[in-house]
Every structure is written in C-alpha cells, then in structure tokens.
Amino acid sequence: MSQRSKWFTQEYLNWIIIGLMYITYILPVLFPFSPPLTIGEKATRFYNIVESLPEEPYILMAYDYSPVSYPLFQGLQEAFMKHIYSKNGRVICVAFSADGAMMYQKMEITFGYVWNTKTYGEDYVFLGYIPGGETGLASFLSSIRSVIATDFRGNLIDDLPIMKNIDTCTDFDLVIDCETGTTLGDGFVRQVSTVYKTTLAIACSGGATLEPYYPDQLQANLYPLPQVGAEYETLIKEPGNASAQLGVLFLGALYFILLFIFGNIARIFKRG
Amino acid sequence: MSYFLRRTAPLWLTTIISVYLFINYYFNIGGLQIEQLLLSFAVVITTASLGLGLINLSRSHILRIQRMQKGQWYYSIILLVSMIVTIVAGLFYGADSSEFTLLYDSTVSPLGSTLMSLFIVWLAPGAFRAVRIKNVESTALIITLMIILIGGSPIGSAYLLDSLTISSWLNSVLNAAAQRGLKITIGIGLVILGIRLLSGLEKTYLKGEITE
Numbered sequence: 001m002s003q004r005s006k007w008f009t010q011e012y013l014n015w016i017i018i019g020l021m022y023i024t025y026i027l028p029v030l031f032p033f034s035p036p037l038t039i040g041e042k043a044t045r046f047y048n049i050v051e052s053l054p055e056e057p058y059i060l061m062a063y064d065y066s067p068v069s070y071p072l073f074q075g076l077q078e079a080f081m082k083h084i085y086s087k088n089g090r091v092i093c094v095a096f097s098a099d100g101a102m103m104y105q106k107m108e109i110t111f112g113y114v115w116n117t118k119t120y121g122e123d124y125v126f127l128g129y130i131p132g133g134e135t136g137l138a139s140f141l142s143s144i145r146s147v148i149a150t151d152f153r154g155n156l157i158d159d160l161p162i163m164k165n166i167d168t169c170t171d172f173d174l175v176i177d178c179e180t181g182t183t184l185g186d187g188f189v190r191q192v193s194t195v196y197k198t199t200l201a202i203a204c205s206g207g208a209t210l211e212p213y214y215p216d217q218l219q220a221n222l223y224p225l226p227q228v229g230a231e232y233e234t235l236i237k238e239p240g241n242a243s244a245q246l247g248v249l250f251l252g253a254l255y256f257i258l259l260f261i262f263g264n265i266a267r268i269f270k271r272g
Numbered sequence: 273m274s275y276f277l278r279r280t281a282p283l284w285l286t287t288i289i290s291v292y293l294f295i296n297y298y299f300n301i302g303g304l305q306i307e308q309l310l311l312s313f314a315v316v317i318t319t320a321s322l323g324l325g326l327i328n329l330s331r332s333h334i335l336r337i338q339r340m341q342k343g344q345w346y347y348s349i350i351l352l353v354s355m356i357v358t359i360v361a362g363l364f365y366g367a368d369s370s371e372f373t374l375l376y377d378s379t380v381s382p383l384g385s386t387l388m389s390l391f392i393v394w395l396a397p398g399a400f401r402a403v404r405i406k407n408v409e410s411t412a413l414i415i416t417l418m419i420i421l422i423g424g425s426p427i428g429s430a431y432l433l434d435s436l437t438i439s440s441w442l443n444s445v446l447n448a449a450a451q452r453g454l455k456i457t458i459g460i461g462l463v464i465l466g467i468r469l470l471s472g473l474e475k476t477y478l479k480g481e482i483t484e
Contacts, residue, residue, distance in 0.1 A: 014397045021396045035430035041440070067381040068388045101367065102376050128367075132318040139311035146312045152368055186455070211443055212452040224424040246426045253425030256399050257418060263400040264414075 017259065024255040028247035035250045037243075043231035046201055046220035049174065050080060056088045057173035058166060062188075063093060063100035063107070064179035069205055069225075070106060073178050075242025076203055076222065076229030078111055080176070083236050085114060085123070090162050092172075093126040096137055096184055101129040101152065120153075121160040128152035134187035141169035141191055169196040178203045185210045193217040203228070283472045290470050330355070354379075416442060 061081075065073055084091060095101045104126050108115060118124055127148055130136045140147050144167050150156055157163045165171060169191075175198050177188045185202055189210070192200045199219050202210060207223025214221040222228045227249065229242030289310065296307055333348035341348075358375060365371040405411050422428040423439020468474035 013400075017397045017400055018393055021393070035426045037426065038429045038433060038436065040429070040436065066384060067376075068384040070381075099380075102373070102380075105368065105373055106377075130315065131322065132315040135311060135314040136318065139308070139315050142311060143308050146308045147315055208443055208447050209451055211448040212455060214444075214448075227424065227426060227429065230426075250426040250430065253421055253427050256396070257421060257427075259396060259399040260403050260414065260418065263403060264405050266400075267404055 021255060024251045025248055028251055032244065033247045034239075034243060035246055037230060037234055037246065039231045039234055040228065042220065042222055043228050043235060045215070046080070046222060047083070047232060047235045049199060049201065049220055050083050050087070053084075053087055053089070053173050056090065057084070058171060059084055059089055059091045060169070060172045060175045061091050061093045062175070062177040062179070062184075063095045063103045064097040064177060064184055065103055065205075066097075066099045066180050067103065067106075069180045070103060071241075071245070072205055072225040073103075073203060073229075074107075074110060075226050075240050075245070076232055077107065077178060078114075078240055079229060079232040079236055079238065079242065081111060082114060082238060083232075085118070086236075090122075091124040092162065092166065093124065094140070095129045096133070096140075097179070098129055098131075101126075104152075121151075121155065122162055125157075125160055125162050126152040127157070134184060134191065137184060137187055138191045138195075141196065143167055169198050172198055174199045174201065176201045176203070180205055189213045189217050193219075279475075279478060282478055283475070286469060286477075287472050290466070294466075294470065326355075 081091065093104055095104060108126075115124060127144070128151065130140050130147060132139065136147070144163075145157065148157065151160065169175065175188070175192045177184065177200075179185060179202070185204055185206075188200060188202060192198050193213075194217065200217070201220035201222060202218060203222035203225065204210060205223065205225055207221050207225075210218055210221050226242040226245050230239075230246050233240050233243050293307060293310070295301055330352065333352055336348040337345050337352075339345075358372075361369070361372045361375050403414055403417070405414055419435055419439050419442060422432055422435040423442075428435040428439065465474065
C-alpha cells in the first residue's frame, strides 16, 4: 500500500470511529431508554446513613467540582437533598474551590423546584468560597465565625436562624463533599473524620483513590458517577437526571468495549 | 535587610509555631484560640496571595504587550481584557448577580465542556489503535480495564452482575492496597518535611532574593 493511500485509510478510519461515536451518543438522546439497574452497596450504604440521621439534621454540603462535572453530580445531589429534606434537614452549603461557588448558583436554579419551597437562611444557606485549601477547611471546621462573618449574599451569619447553634464541625450530623478528582478528598478525611469523628460522605469522580479510607474513615464513597446517582434516585423512588443518563452511559461504554475488541481483531488480521 | 530579619527570624518563627501546633495537637495544652487564630491567618494570607497573583499576572502580560512578543501579545490582550471585565462584573454587580453568572456560564462552562468533549473524541480512535494485546502485562491491563469499564457502567448492573463483584473486588482490594501504599509513602514524606521544618533544616521557603 502506498504512503498516500495508507494515510487516506487511516484518516478515513478516524472519521468513521468518531462518526459512529456521535451516533452512539445521539441515539439514546433521540430515543431514550433505561437499562435495568441493580442497586449497589455504595448507594445503599449512603441511603442508610441519611435514613439513620435524627429528625431535623444539620448537613454541611461542600461544592468542590468544576462546571465540566456538573452533569455527573446533578442527579445524585438532587436525590440526596430531597432525601435530607424529607427528614426536615437543614443544609449549610460552602465551597472550598473557586468554581464551587458558581456550581452552587447553578444548583440553585436546577434545584429551584425544591429550594423555592424552602426558606433561605432557615432551611438552607450558602456561605461562599473559603480559600486556603486544606488549611482553609481546617480553619472553617474549627470555627466558622473565625473565618467568615457574612454569607454569600452578604447577610450576617449571626442573623441567620440556620446558623444559630452551628459553629464547628461537631455541630453537623453529616458532612458531604462533592468534588472533581481528589482536590480535597484526603483533606476532608483528615480534617472531618480524624479530628471531629463526624460522619463523612464524598461523591467524587476519582473515588477509587479514596477507597483506602472506606468505610472506616470515609463512611460513604460515592462513585462511579452518575450511576450511583441513578441508584440513589431509584432508592428514593424518584427517577431524575441521573437515571435519564443511563442509556447514554450504557451505549457509550458498549461502544468503547467494541472498539477495544475490534482494534485487537484488526491487529491479528493485519499480522496474518 | 539584615541577615537576622531575612533568615534567622523567619526560621525561628516557623520552628516556634510548628512546635506549638504539634504539641497542642497531641497534648492539648489549651491553646485552641491561638490555633484558630493561626489557621484564620492562613485563610487571609491565601486570599492576599490571590491578589498578589493578579498583580504578577498583569505585570508579566503588560510586559509582553509592551514588547509586542511575537505570537503572544494578542493572547495577552485577550487575557487582560477578560480579567478586567470579570473583575468589574464581580465588583460592581456582585458574585451572585445574573451578569456575573452569565459571564461565567457563557465562557468557562462551555470551554470546559468543549475540552472534555475533544478529549473523548480523540480517545475513541486511541481505544481502537492503542489498546492492544501484546504481552502478558498488556493482556492483564486490558482485562482489568474491561472489567472496571463494565462494572462501572450500566452494562454490568444490567446484564453482567458477576462483573460488578469482580470490579468491586478489584477496587476494594487491589486498588485500595496500591492507593494505601501511595498514601503511606506521601505521609512518610510529609513527616520528614515536618521534622525538617521543626528542626530548622528546611530552608527552601526562604529562597528568592536571599544570597549567602
């Protein structure tokens, strides 16, 4: 085969693979379907943790993911927030990454159908972005008032009813961190579980790296996303955003597996 | 600046604070308020460092524009204009305003999604060409990859329940063991760094304009 025709075949092959990939991802959007779902141990464990919380629990919710990961977290977050609110929970939101503040605002819009029925400052609050990485986290957990005086909207935190009896990590019944990669995952384990022994749940796209802490220091390690979100939606019997993504995930994963298989078959034939 | 202010004073300050925090953590000598104060200093310093970063970034890009650095000066203009527009939007309208959110949603969000999509587009031909069975190691790698991919996607949960068990075992036993090794190594490294800081042997943070 000449160099030119070889280049031609290689180039066409790339476009065929990419074209088929587009079809694979577009098809389930046009014709939605939901593959059967088995509820895993990780979602069940977290569900049981939320279920075992006392009435009117106080939850610290950290937004530490980037906009790229938003679709991965949205379904899971909405599902467990609904579950928390079914127990009349109070959610104190905060961000330890700069993008987190924007992600909270995005959530305020998409989760508006629930938050609009709640009172800001009583049922939920957003304290804004706390810089400083793990040091900032440690400082925040030891005394919220020593780090910030106002919430994201500029209200004095002492004037907010939700913050009345809240100042340190021990005042929370559960700490949840949603993050991309493992920016602060280890930090949360070190500062929340090790120091204050507060129940900790982390939803993370790179959750496998936090597996050594699970389940002793990290009580819920929520991954892979968004599948665990779909499982949680099934558990609370309210299918939502994560369940809707299952079809795309199913075909996408299948396509990549077929690429691995056909790539190797092609190699065997090429070698003769 | 005298040698004492440049070198001896920061060294002593670091050592005293480190020893104090160390003793307070393990023996609880009752200095919680001082510890909280020191921790909140760290938050303030980090915030101030963001401002310092802003000044440094502006300085280096203004220099590029002044020198009309080939192939770069127009990117510097874009960067500075974007930075000024974002700061103005944040300062005048507030970080929770619709104007600031619109700016973020129409730039950072789509750019991030575009990069991720491009990554997936080029991953597909890579999956066809590069993931090849060549020897025992590559075979083991591909088999593990397939099990994790099936177990972590709805395929395993829908039709191949055994793959869930195997992928869960791979994650909780093999992966956890490897991750634990890594974390312990990092931990030992941090302990050594801590000892060096406590004893004043670690001086790299004093570098910069200091010459002996």
